[in-house]
Amino acid sequence: MHHTSRLEISAAAYRQNITFIRSLIGPKPTISAVVKGNAYGHGIAQLVPIAEKSGVNHFSTFSSDEAREVLASSSGKAEVMIMGMLHLEEIPDLIRLGIQFYVFDLERLEAAIQAAKAVGIQAQIHIEVETGFHRTGFDWEERQRVLELLRKNAPFLELKGLCTHFAGAESAQNHPRIRQQILRFGDFADFFRENGLTFERSHAACSAATLLFPETQLDLVRIGIAGYGFWPTRETFQMMKSRLSPDNPNPLRRLLTWKTQIMSFKKIGQGDFVGYGKGFEAPEEMSLAIIPVGYSHGYGRNLSNIGKVLISGAFCPVVGIVNMNAIAVDVSHLADPKQGDEVILIGNQGDNEITVGSFAETSDLINYEMLTRLPSQIPRLIVD
Numbered sequence: 001m002h003h004t005s006r007l008e009i010s011a012a013a014y015r016q017n018i019t020f021i022r023s024l025i026g027p028k029p030t031i032s033a034v035v036k037g038n039a040y041g042h043g044i045a046q047l048v049p050i051a052e053k054s055g056v057n058h059f060s061t062f063s064s065d066e067a068r069e070v071l072a073s074s075s076g077k078a079e080v081m082i083m084g085m086l087h088l089e090e091i092p093d094l095i096r097l098g099i100q101f102y103v104f105d106l107e108r109l110e111a112a113i114q115a116a117k118a119v120g121i122q123a124q125i126h127i128e129v130e131t132g133f134h135r136t137g138f139d140w141e142e143r144q145r146v147l148e149l150l151r152k153n154a155p156f157l158e159l160k161g162l163c164t165h166f167a168g169a170e171s172a173q174n175h176p177r178i179r180q181q182i183l184r185f186g187d188f189a190d191f192f193r194e195n196g197l198t199f200e201r202s203h204a205a206c207s208a209a210t211l212l213f214p215e216t217q218l219d220l221v222r223i224g225i226a227g228y229g230f231w232p233t234r235e236t237f238q239m240m241k242s243r244l245s246p247d248n249p250n251p252l253r254r255l256l257t258w259k260t261q262i263m264s265f266k267k268i269g270q271g272d273f274v275g276y277g278k279g280f281e282a283p284e285e286m287s288l289a290i291i292p293v294g295y296s297h298g299y300g301r302n303l304s305n306i307g308k309v310l311i312s313g314a315f316c317p318v319v320g321i322v323n324m325n326a327i328a329v330d331v332s333h334l335a336d337p338k339q340g341d342e343v344i345l346i347g348n349q350g351d352n353e354i355t356v357g358s359f360a361e362t363s364d365l366i367n368y369e370m371l372t373r374l375p376s377q378i379p380r381l382i383v384d
């Protein structure tokens with residue numbers, strides 16, 4: 001099958017990022033690779049074997065379909081943890097597959113207990129508690145009820161974890177709230193411990209918390225964006241800077257390169273409009289290359305007249321509107337561009353680089369969104 005573009009995923013870059021994270025957290029905490037959103041666009045099927053080769057054998061997903069995909073992509077020793085959506089009726093199946101899952105309300109807890117009884121295998125659960133994120137998690141007022149249910153049904157439950165999630169550790173303005181959350185999580189941990197209940201692991205930290213709040217590293221860190229080579233925000237990077245070695249000021253490396261090729265050329269004269277409508281009017285004679293990637297492939301319309309690509313190591317600006325399947329770029333300044341020449345949409349060519357961040361306009365969180373919008377149909381190739 002021919003596709004109009006492809007994504008290369010660097011195993012070496014992932015190894016480097018994991019080595020850096022390991023250097024921060026020390027040998028003890030487990031690293032869980034967060035692979036929701038098709039591994040932040042990198043492809044679950046590609047990322048799981050790369051992670052396993054880097055010594056990461058724990059994976060966190062949002063949903064049960066992703067968890068099944070992790071199992072299918074794994075060499076067999078992976079621990080898989082669903083942090084979000086599953087259907088209660090599939091719990092027996094998940095238990096048989098050995099998939100762990102978050103429990104954050106009484107309905108799911110009851111369903112897990114019933115399913116474990118029916119299947120005859122313990123449900124491997126993580127109790128998520130509400131510390132201030134206000135999305136999912138048992139409230140402080142529910143702790144006694146949860147304790148009683150866990151105690152009464154102990155034979156049916158393997159208590160894999162006690163966990164929570166922080167509300168924006170990547171931004172200093174949220175840090176008072178994060179500190180409150182850390183205290184509340186400690187209260188929950190104390191409460192269960194004082195009542196004789198132990199969990200295999202406590203975990204709370206995402207990438208930003210792992211970097212900025214070492215006290216949240218606990219027994220396991222859930223690493224998403226940093227594993228893929230991005231700082232959660234520019235602010236996180238600024239706050240980390242003093243702790244980074246001067247010889248290696250940016251230890252995180254992007255895994256992803258997005259490539260395509262020149263499909264065709266068009267010469268236009270002064271005053272000609274390019275593509276639909278009047279999005280771009282040529283100020284002079286120009287040579288355009290037509291590139292077979294558009295918004296249906298994840299190259300956003302917001303990049304109309306703004307985006308840049310690399311051809312022959314030089315930046316070539318997008319002219320006109322990003323179409324469903326194609327863009328036009330200005331190649332007037334190139335010596336001898338040819339059909340089939342490599343085009344870099346994200347990545348390095350020569351001395352230049354198109355970063356994922358350059359796709360961003362204003363929001364610092366755009367990395368996450370841009371990556372997860374890369375359609376799963378684009379072929380992904382593992383490179384070293």
Ligand SMILES: *Cc1c(COP(=O)(O)O)cnc(C)c1O
Pocket residue numbers: 034036083165205206207208222223224225226232
């Ligand atoms: C997405 C997510 C993470 C990982 O967040 P990053 O900022 O990408 O490291 C961790 N925990 C939970 C519950 C998440 O939803």
